[in-house]
Amino acid sequence: MSRRSIVRSIVRSIVAAAGFVGLVSALTACGDERSAADRRVTVTISDSRFSEDELHVSPGTVVVWENTDPYDHTVTSRSGSAVDFDSGDLSEGDLFEFEFDEPGVASYLCRIHPTMRASIVVE
Ligand SMILES: [Cu+2]
Structure with missing residues (x-):
């Protein structure tokens, strides 16, 4: 693996992790709204x-x-x-x-x- 492709793969992991965190916080926000409505x-x-x-x-x-x-x-x-x-x-x-x-x-x-x-x- 070249240095450039290692860097690219690290960046991809960070982006994936950030996306996952974003998804989790979006789901959590949804849950909060639902319980407030309930x-x-x-x-x-x-x-x-x-x-x-x-x-x-x-x-x-x-x-x-x-x-x-x-x-x-x-x-x-x-x-x-x-x-x-x-x-x-x-x-x-x-x-x-x-x-x-x-x-x-x-x-x-x-x-x-x-x-x-x-x-x-x-x-
Ligand atoms: Cu009355």
């Missing part, structure tokens, strides 16, 4: 009901509520809930989101229709 969960409010009576999520999950009823509802933590939150009045099409960071049970209701109740279990 950490958003939607609860629909429809016919005066929350779509999930008891929703289990992992810490760091953002829960998004969407009111699809043609009248107002709220998403309000009950006393004894692990965390406090209150959406205020949500009209049709309004969204409310809350990030659950710590393990625990967040029980909530609609202040306007207090029999509408559900909970988020963070574990």
